[in-house]
Amino acid sequence: TQAHLEAMAAQRHLNAFITETPEKALAMAEASDQRRHAGKAGAMDGIPLAIKDLFCTEGVLTTAGSHILDGFKPTYESTVTANLWKAGAVMLGKVNMDEFAMGSSNMTSYHGHVANPWKRKADKNAMLVPGGSSGGSASSVAARIAMAATGTDTGGSIRQPAAFCGIVGIKPTYGRCSRWGIVAFASSLDQAGPMTRSVEDAAIMLGAMAGHDPKDSTSVDTPVPDFRAGLTGDIRGMKIGIPKEYRVDGMSPEIEKLWGQGAEWLKAAGATPVEISLPHTKYALPTYYIIAPAEASSNLARYDGVRFGLRVPADSLDEMYELTRAAGFGAEVKRRILIGTYVLSAGYYDAYYLRAQRLRSLIARDFTEAFKQVDVILTPATPTAAFAEGENSDDPVAMYLNDVFTVTVNLAGLPGLSVPAALSGEGLPLGLQLIGKAFDEATLLKAGQVLE
Numbered sequence: 397t398q399a400h401l402e403a404m405a406a407q408r409h410l411n412a413f414i415t416e417t418p419e420k421a422l423a424m425a426e427a428s429d430q431r432r433h434a435g436k437a438g439a440m441d442g443i444p445l446a447i448k449d450l451f452c453t454e455g456v457l458t459t460a461g462s463h464i465l466d467g468f469k470p471t472y473e474s475t476v477t478a479n480l481w482k483a484g485a486v487m488l489g490k491v492n493m494d495e496f497a498m499g500s501s502n503m504t505s506y507h508g509h510v511a512n513p514w515k516r517k518a519d520k521n522a523m524l525v526p527g528g529s530s531g532g533s534a535s536s537v538a539a540r541i542a543m544a545a546t547g548t549d550t551g552g553s554i555r556q557p558a559a560f561c562g563i564v565g566i567k568p569t570y571g572r573c574s575r576w577g578i579v580a581f582a583s584s585l586d587q588a589g590p591m592t593r594s595v596e597d598a599a600i601m602l603g604a605m606a607g608h609d610p611k612d613s614t615s616v617d618t619p620v621p622d623f624r625a626g627l628t629g630d631i632r633g634m635k636i637g638i639p640k641e642y643r644v645d646g647m648s649p650e651i652e653k654l655w656g657q658g659a660e661w662l663k664a665a666g667a668t669p670v671e672i673s674l675p676h677t678k679y680a681l682p683t684y685y686i687i688a689p690a691e692a693s694s695n696l697a698r699y700d701g702v703r704f705g706l707r708v709p710a711d712s713l714d715e716m717y718e719l720t721r722a723a724g725f726g727a728e729v730k731r732r733i734l735i736g737t738y739v740l741s742a743g744y745y746d747a748y749y750l751r752a753q754r755l756r757s758l759i760a761r762d763f764t765e766a767f768k769q770v771d772v773i774l775t776p777a778t779p780t781a782a783f784a785e786g787e788n789s790d791d792p793v794a795m796y797l798n799d800v801f802t803v804t805v806n807l808a809g810l811p812g813l814s815v816p817a818a819l820s821g822e823g824l825p826l827g828l829q830l831i832g833k834a835f836d837e838a839t840l841l842k843a844g845q846v847l848e
């Protein structure tokens with residue numbers, strides 16, 4: 397813990413942390429030491445973690461990357477973080493993120509941009525984004541400030557930053573981890589997961605985070621397997637689906653090549669690649685960018701200047717709401733609220749929201765059909781390597797294209813694993829994604845180990 401706190405202090409230029417909690421970290425490390433001496437070590441005893449600032453932490457500032465939560469110190473602890481502390485983990489602090497987890501570059505945070513510790517070989521000055529929305533989580537793990545971090549993933553926010561920063565990230569099956577105490581973005585898509593240096597670490601940490609929670613009615617009461625014990629390295633006979641619809645325009649040639657190589661590596665380990673079709677893939681981005689903003693516009697209605705954080709004083713209640721929300725939310729959040737309110741409004745609901753819900757079912761059905769033939773599906777994690785600040789940033793639609801390979805998984809509620817598999821010619825990490833059957837994270841992790 398001491399060494400990680402030093403690394404944190406030495407790398408403040410990354411802007412990965414919103415709140416550092418060194419005293420808490422040392423106290424937790426001390427307590428975990430005592431438990432170990434008493435022979436009661438947990439699965440994550442003494443492991444220093446960075447916690448995405450979307451997880452409510454009791455008595456510790458929780459901002460969701462937003463101005464509107466200024467000064468918000470929850471009186472409760474999220475179930476996932478409580479599970480981690482129970483397993484002996486130590487909190488280093490709360491890490492930066494896109495505002496309310498909306499973004500793919502960590503550039504929408506009220507608390508400033510986060511730097512990716514990786515640099516292009518030819519241009520060491522260009523500041524690369526860490527991806528988003530779990531940008532501080534990915535950056536702090538890649539920079540060896542934290543041994544691992546929590547992330548959340550609504551449309552790729554664990555897997556895309558993991559790929560950009562050369563680390564492992566898994567979005568578990570919807571319902572595997574409790575959402576209780578995590579600031580909600582799009583409740584039917586949000587899921588917490590680990591961001592780690594290796595697949596083995598991800599297996600250990602997921603085991604500690606997961607489990608049924610009566611406080612979240614969508615958390616599923618199913619046993620959590622020993623993911624680490626499942627890492628046998630034996631994938632002989634496994635069928636790997638290669639979906640032809642994921643060969644999209646704008647994919648970098650290096651990533652396309654790596655995708656083919658990934659299939660070869662799995663084949664060399666005894667698996668069989670099979671071409672499959674997920675015919676509704678092309679509707680996934682527009683479907684996601686209707687459903688996620690619709691749910692967000694409803695979830696974000698609670699930030700009214702009365703209950704949480706920021707309040708801009710005014711003469712009337714209505715004016716106070718307006719001024720508080722105008723000052724408290726950033727541009728991307730306002731854009732999502734506008735889109736969400738529009739697609740849910742009478743007269744447009746059938747044309748947008750209802751159609752998006754139907755497409756969501758078709759996308760999920762594509763996967764159900766595919767998993768009759770294969771055990772896991774292999775795709776790239778992102779269409780490109782990490783980009784520089786400024787690239788993509790003035791065109792929201794170009795930014796949304798980052799999520800082309802990841803959003804389908806959230807729409808279908810399935811688990812997705814991003815594994816760093818190679819370096820680009822510019823020396824940047826490139827990630828591959830494995831998609832699994834519902835509640836079959838064990839198979840994903842086992843196959844993922846072959847790719848890392």
Ligand code: GLN
Pocket residue numbers: 497498499500528529548549550551552553554581688799
């Ligand atoms: N980049 C996507 C978005 O902006 C996904 C975010 C997420 O998974 N939280 O909505």
